[in-house]
Each structure stands twice: as C-alpha cells, then as structure tokens.
Amino acid sequence: MTRVSVIGCGNMGGAFLKGLARSGSHHLTAIDLDPDALERVADHATETTDDTAAAKASDVVILAVKPDIAGAVLGDLDLSAEQTLVTLAAGVPRDFVAGQTEAQVVRIMPNLAAETGNMAAAATNEGLTDEVRALLDEVGEFVEIDEELMDISTAVNGSGPAFAFYLIDAMKQGGIDGGLDPEQAETLAAQTFKGAAETVLRDDRSVDDLIDAVCSPNGTTIEGMDVLWDSDADEAVVDAVAAAERRSKELAEAFEDGDE
Missing domain, CATH: 3.40.50.720 (NAD(P)-binding Rossmann-like Domain)
Incomplete structure (x- = not known):
C-alpha cells in the first residue's frame, strides 16, 4: 500500500x-x-x-x-x-x-x-x-x-476543461432551442463529448477520418459541419489555447522575478 x-x-x-x-x-x-x-x-x-x-x-x-x-x-x-x-x-x-x-x-x-x-x-x-x-x-x-x-500543456489540458464545458453548453443550448428540456439536452451533449473523446483516444484513425466517418453525403452531419468549416470556430479555440499559454508564461515569469 x-x-x-x-x-x-x-x-x-x-x-x-x-x-x-x-x-x-x-x-x-x-x-x-x-x-x-x-x-x-x-x-x-x-x-x-x-x-x-x-x-x-x-x-x-x-x-x-x-x-x-x-x-x-x-x-x-x-x-x-x-x-x-x-x-x-x-x-x-x-x-x-x-x-x-x-x-x-x-x-x-x-x-x-x-x-x-x-x-x-x-x-x-x-x-x-x-x-x-x-x-x-x-x-x-x-x-x-x-x-x-x-505552459502549453497548462493551456491544453489544464485550462482545456473550461473550453470543453463552454462547447458542451453551446451544444446543449442548440438542443434546448430545438425543443429538448435542459436536462435532456445536457445529458446528450455531455455524453456525446465524452464518447467522442474516448473514440479519439482508442481509435487509430485521425480526427479528420473520424469526422468523415460520421458525415454521410447529403446527410445531417455534413450540413452542420459545413457551418463549422465556414466559421472561425476552430481559430477561436486555437486563440483561447494561445491566450492561456501566454498567461501561464506570465505567471511563471512573475514567480521567477519574485524569487530573485
């Protein structure tokens, strides 16, 4: 023990x-x-x-x-x-x-x-x-x-849960807007993120390949992905990670300065 x-x-x-x-x-x-x-x-x-x-x-x-x-x-x-x-x-x-x-x-x-x-x-x-x-x-x-x-790890996995919570909440709101009650929408959104994350970790395919596997031609998913691909959503997430990394570096520098 x-x-x-x-x-x-x-x-x-x-x-x-x-x-x-x-x-x-x-x-x-x-x-x-x-x-x-x-x-x-x-x-x-x-x-x-x-x-x-x-x-x-x-x-x-x-x-x-x-x-x-x-x-x-x-x-x-x-x-x-x-x-x-x-x-x-x-x-x-x-x-x-x-x-x-x-x-x-x-x-x-x-x-x-x-x-x-x-x-x-x-x-x-x-x-x-x-x-x-x-x-x-x-x-x-x-x-x-x-x-x-x-510092970049702090941004990705340390701060990352908050970014994921934000995205889960956005998907939840989409479900509520479509008629689901809040509890139903939250369960579906959160479990979907959980399952998707587990698939990325356990499947040998790349993220792009996994997206393709979900997107049927002329289906529902490709319609939604077209909206995301035409947006700056990915850039916003990258910027959020970069901002968190900068702050982590600032905290480290402040600590080192205070130690001198």
Whole structure:
C-alpha cells in the first residue's frame, strides 16, 4: 500500500485525492490548514490533518497549493531522498522546488477530471518515477514532456476543461432551442463529448477520418459541419489555447522575478 500525502485539498488537490481513493489501495493523508477543505475530502482520506509534518511518513507527497505560498510550505517540509514530491503548483519551476527539498521532485499539470479517473495530465520527464507513473495511471491519461512545454500543456489540458464545458453548453443550448428540456439536452451533449473523446483516444484513425466517418453525403452531419468549416470556430479555440499559454508564461515569469 502506497502512502500518499496531499498538501492542499482545494479543487485540484481534492480532485486528485478523490481519484486516488477510488482504488482503495493507498493510505491517503489529507493536509490543509482550512478545516472546510479537510471536511470536503474526509470521506475519501485515510486521515486528515493541518500538520505538514505528517507528510514525512509518506512515500509520495503531492504539493497542490497556490503558487504564492509554495515556497513557504516547502520551507516547512522535511522530506528525505527516499520520498518523491509531486508538485501541481502552476508556474512554479521544478528546479525551484528541487532546491528546497531532498526528495525526488516531479512537476505535473493535471486537471479536475482526476476525481473521476478521466484526468489528462502532463508530467516532466525529469524526476518522474514508476511509482508516480502508476499513480497517474490510476486517475487518467498522461504524457511525459520536457518542462519547457509545461505552459502549453497548462493551456491544453489544464485550462482545456473550461473550453470543453463552454462547447458542451453551446451544444446543449442548440438542443434546448430545438425543443429538448435542459436536462435532456445536457445529458446528450455531455455524453456525446465524452464518447467522442474516448473514440479519439482508442481509435487509430485521425480526427479528420473520424469526422468523415460520421458525415454521410447529403446527410445531417455534413450540413452542420459545413457551418463549422465556414466559421472561425476552430481559430477561436486555437486563440483561447494561445491566450492561456501566454498567461501561464506570465505567471511563471512573475514567480521567477519574485524569487530573485
């Protein structure tokens, strides 16, 4: 049984802990100064505490705090070289974290779908261990990247869920406009996105080939696709990803400037 501590049980840390709890094969320690945050994850954790010293007994420590307090929290941790520290703190360079601890350090960018086992994540090649790979496999899919690509990963899979929610809501509204009630439209739209995403991951065909497979000549789908192809919808999504990437870089630069 792997002993895992999660420091910071807000949205992301809480989602990660709940995802790991689904297997029932870990000793999970939830650590947070906020009693409300601990209460929200209490049913999924083996133990809860406001004392970061509890992390000393863990094999893997997940640092899921806000970037502006990462340094202070790291200063309170006393981890050994036999432990692994996984940082989820956006914009905080791996080298900075590694300089504050003796533990092996890997930086990852997950997303909230970790809670349901459907996470998309990027993990830095440097510091990544088989033990961490196994944990990531439990909560979704991940890719291994050089840290210089972490900003674009933050935009694609970190910010991406919000972009997907936006598109799901648009499709839902189309269903409502056509006569479906809101609950029906939301179920159909959300499940359609879920199924389409799973098909992309599991099918060897390209996205273009999959679109062709759905589009029958003179059918309903091709009529809708013609509207999308004639629009700037794809460019708007690309621009949204680029804007999120720029902001991720700005946050990283601000953190580095503040560290000097």
